[in-house]
Amino acid sequence: MEKRALYLRIRDYLAADIAAGKWAENEKLPSERQLSEQFNTTRVTARQALTQLEAEGLIFRSNRRGWFVTPPRINYDPSRDMGFVRYVEDQGFSARTQTLEKKLIELPDHIADEVGLDRGTPVYEILRRRYINDRPCLIEKIFLNPKHCPGVLQHSLDRSLWSLLKAEYDLVPVERHLEIYPQTLEQPIAEALDANTGTSGLYIRRICRDQNGDFLELDEEFWLHNALKVVVSVMPD
Amino acid sequence: MEKRALYLRIRDYLAADIAAGKWAENEKLPSERQLSEQFNTTRVTARQALTQLEAEGLIFRSNRRGWFVTPPRINYDPSRDMGFVRYVEDQGFSARTQTLEKKLIELPDHIADEVGLDRGTPVYEILRRRYINDRPCLIEKIFLNPKHCPGVLQHSLDRSLWSLLKAEYDLVPVERHLEIYPQTLEQPIAEALDANTGTSGLYIRRICRDQNGDFLELDEEFWLHNALKVVVSVMPD
Numbered sequence: 001m002e003k004r005a006l007y008l009r010i011r012d013y014l015a016a017d018i019a020a021g022k023w024a025e026n027e028k029l030p031s032e033r034q035l036s037e038q039f040n041t042t043r044v045t046a047r048q049a050l051t052q053l054e055a056e057g058l059i060f061r062s063n064r065r066g067w068f069v070t071p072p073r074i075n076y077d078p079s080r081d082m083g084f085v086r087y088v089e090d091q092g093f094s095a096r097t098q099t100l101e102k103k104l105i106e107l108p109d110h111i112a113d114e115v116g117l118d119r120g121t122p123v124y125e126i127l128r129r130r131y132i133n134d135r136p137c138l139i140e141k142i143f144l145n146p147k148h149c150p151g152v153l154q155h156s157l158d159r160s161l162w163s164l165l166k167a168e169y170d171l172v173p174v175e176r177h178l179e180i181y182p183q184t185l186e187q188p189i190a191e192a193l194d195a196n197t198g199t200s201g202l203y204i205r206r207i208c209r210d211q212n213g214d215f216l217e218l219d220e221e222f223w224l225h226n227a228l229k230v231v232v233s234v235m236p237d
Numbered sequence: 238m239e240k241r242a243l244y245l246r247i248r249d250y251l252a253a254d255i256a257a258g259k260w261a262e263n264e265k266l267p268s269e270r271q272l273s274e275q276f277n278t279t280r281v282t283a284r285q286a287l288t289q290l291e292a293e294g295l296i297f298r299s300n301r302r303g304w305f306v307t308p309p310r311i312n313y314d315p316s317r318d319m320g321f322v323r324y325v326e327d328q329g330f331s332a333r334t335q336t337l338e339k340k341l342i343e344l345p346d347h348i349a350d351e352v353g354l355d356r357g358t359p360v361y362e363i364l365r366r367r368y369i370n371d372r373p374c375l376i377e378k379i380f381l382n383p384k385h386c387p388g389v390l391q392h393s394l395d396r397s398l399w400s401l402l403k404a405e406y407d408l409v410p411v412e413r414h415l416e417i418y419p420q421t422l423e424q425p426i427a428e429a430l431d432a433n434t435g436t437s438g439l440y441i442r443r444i445c446r447d448q449n450g451d452f453l454e455l456d457e458e459f460w461l462h463n464a465l466k467v468v469v470s471v472m473p474d
Contacts (some may be wrong), residue, residue, distance in 0.1 A: 016347070051424070053419035055435075073418065078469045079316050180467035181310065182291035182419040182439050198292075200437035200462070202419050225437070229468065230417035232315045 010039050010049035018069055019059055025071040029059060047092075057226030073229040074132060078178050078204075084130060085160045093132050099157040100139075100192070101127040107143060115215045117206060122146060126152055129192055137227040138191045143218040148210055161217075173208035173216060180204050180230060189222045200225040247286035248471030255295055255306055262308040266296060310466040311369060312442040315415050315441075322397045324367055333368040336394040336426050337376075337429070344380060352444060352452045359383060361390055363398075366429055374464040376426045380455040385447055398454075406473045410445035410453060417441050417467060 004012070014029070023029060023180050030038070035046040053059045073121055074088055088095035107123045117123075124144040129136055142161065144152060149169045157164070165171040183203035190197045204221040241249070252267070260266060267275070272283040287304055290296045296304050312324055325332035344360045354360075361381040366373055379398065381389060386406045394401070402408040420440035427434045441458040 012347075019347070055423055057418065057420065078467075079471055110256075140323050176471040178467075178469040178471065180417070180443060180469075181294065181465070182462040183294065184437060184462075186289060186292055200419050200421060211474055225419040228418070230315075230415075232415040232417075232469075234316055234318060234413040234415065 006039075006041060006083065007045050007048035007052065010035070010041075010046065010185075011052045013039075014049065014053060015056075015058060023069045027069050029067040035131050060226065070226045071133065071135065074137075075231045076228050077233075078180065078233050079232055081173075081176070083160050083162050088132055094134070096131040096134065097158050097160075098129045098131070099124070099126065100129055101179060102153045102157060104146070111143065111218060117145075117215055124149075124171060126153075126157055128157065132183070132227065135227075136193050136224075138221050138223040139192050140222075141220045145217070147213050148214065148216055158202060162213055170212055173215065174211050175207075175209045177207045177214070178204065183222070183227070185222060185224075193222075195224060202228065202230075243276075243278060244282050244285035244289065247272070247278075247283065248289045251286065251290060252278075252293075252295060260306045262306050264306050265302070266304040266306065268303060275344075278435055297418070297463065307463045308370065308372060310464060311374075312468045313465050313469050314470075315417065316469055318410075318413070320397050320399045331371070332368050333371065334395045334397075335366045335368070336363065338362070338364040339390045339394060348380065348455060352455060354382075354452055361386075361432060363390075363394055365394065369464065372464075373430050373461075375458050375460040377428050377459075378457045382452050382454070385451065385453055408447055409455065411448050412444075412446045412450070414444045415441065419462070420459070422459060422461075430459075430461055432461060437468075439465065 017023065029050075032043045032046045032050065035049070036043045050059065054061060057073065058070055060070050061067055074091060074093065074098050076087060085097070086094045103125055104122050105125045106120045107117060112119045112121060121223065124146055126142040126144065127192045128140045130138050130140060130143070148171055149165055152164070152168070155164055155168065163174070181203055183201055185193065185195055185197065185199045185201040187197045190199055191202070202223040202225060204223065206214075208217040208219070210216045241387045254260065266287075269280045269283045269287065272286070273280045276283065287296065291298060293380055294305055294310065297307050299305055311328060311330065313324060322332045322334070340362055341359050343357045344354060346356050349358060361383055363379040363381065365377045365379070367375050367377060372455045385408055389401070389405070392405065394403055399410070418440055420433055420438055422430065422434065422436045422438040424434045426438070427436055439460040439462060441460065443456045444452075445454040445456070447453045
């Protein structure tokens with residue numbers, strides 16, 4: 001049987017150590033020089049192993065400070081109707097939300113066409129940053145139909161929006177359409193997440209309607225690529 | 238209301254043209270120089286707009302040849318039990334599969350632990366490349382339990398594996414656990430997809446068991462980041 005390339009064997013060794021808890025999350029790994037000595041190889045090969053682990057999301061590089069262990073990914077099951085705060089806390093992490101901007105805008109044309117509203121319809125736009133265990137993990141851009149929740153911007157939005165909509169407006173989402181795909185983080189979003197422009201991310205887009213099928217919310221989430229894992233369990237008929 | 242940055246307005250303009258079919262899929266866009274003249278701006282700004290569209294997956298750069306329109310993403314619904322060939326063809330595209338390697342190996346330790354097999358258990362490993370409309374879109378690595386399908390490597394694997402397993406071994410998957418997350422394409426995979434190392438991708442991993450709950454297959458898919466979109470429709474209770 002074939003022998004695995006050296007950089008991949010170093011990768012496996014480090015991945016096993018990380019899985020076994022030898023380094024805790026956010027802990028610094030040995031330097032490239034130390035690793036190349038330990039494995040009796042070049043720094044190029046050590047760096048190849050580290051880059052591979054970074055591509056898999058297991059470690060991350062912090063400019064000038066070295067390589068660190070990524071905290072575990074959050075599991076996100078899109079087939080379950082559960083808000084961010086709940087699924088994060090259910091997994092033993094803390095969740096925090098920070099509102100960056102809230103304002104009334106004209107709904108962008110391509111979104112208006114898609115959700116079946118007139119072009120130029122006023123909507124609330126809310127920009128929030130969400131943290132898992134104090135690490136900024138995603139930026140969320142929300143378009144809300146003001147017809148259904150007039151004055152919602154006067155409330156604090158640093159909390160679950162669904163709880164607020166339920167408590168104040170008796171609104172419950174009854175249909176959801178989700179799209180999920182990789183997307184490179186553009187500059188303002190990368191900056192807001194302490195990441196480099198061009199870092200890969202995961203884009204999640206959700207359209208919610210109310211009990212009567214009216215457009216209620218379009219939510220766009222821009223996640224750090226290593227912060228979550230989409231998990232689906234399927235039981236065929 | 239705020240004015241959108243120039244590069245984003247150029248982005249919107251080009252995105253609208255692409256959506257309207259002004260340029261067909263795989264068609265070449267005007268050069269950066271032409272765009273900068275058309276919008277009376279610098280090449281830096283034109284390039285910013287193009288880079289933004291690339292990040293969204295709408296266009297791609299081909300070395301030295303310029304910028305081209307990406308074919309539409311395939312929709313993939315992980316909650317439906319449907320093979321690649323079927324969901325690609327259902328959407329009006331053609332699907333093609335090419336077997337790159339097939340062999341008997343010892344199951345890697347971390348996978349053995351995870352699926353509950355003894356370390357070192359022999360398994361079939363199959364490496365395939367899959368095309369959508371003749372574009373290589375994903376590399377697939379499959380581990381198959383030989384206990385359930387002895388001799389399967391003697392068949393052609395350039396087809397739906399599920400149909401083969403059903404026809405030859407009467408095997409039907411009855412449980413699936415999926416994980417999906419962004420992952421940078423590592424060198425051999427990027428090369429096999431005509432992409433640059435470091436291009437972002439989407440990783441999809443599926444564990445299937447047979448009717449009796451025995452481990453049947455672990456399938457790892459490495460997709461080009463702009464080739465598919467995970468789509469889920471949820472109807473709450």
